[in-house]
Amino acid sequence: MLSTIGIPGLILILIIALVIFGPKKLPELGRATGETLKEFKNSTRELTEDTTEEIKEVEVVSPKQK
Incomplete structure (x- = not known):
């Protein structure tokens, strides 16, 4: 989406702001x-890490049977 604005659009937005x-x-x-x-990026990273850790814990506790 941002690629469709272009340089003239960004300059116009900056001037208006x-x-x-x-x-x-x-x-x-x-x-x-x-x-x-x-802050949003850090929160998202922490949430992703927590989810990944929980998935690993579940895999260790109950490994998939083949």
Whole structure:
């Protein structure tokens, strides 16, 4: 989806954001967005690791019979 925007679209979005939020508020919004994405990524990674560990524990307790 992001590949269909292109460079001119990204520049337009940046200019609109700059006009709406102003040059002082824009870096704060970018930082907050980055931190939110970082937290989401870490939470997703932890959830995936927990699920993988639980699957391994179940396989150890009751191995598949061939």
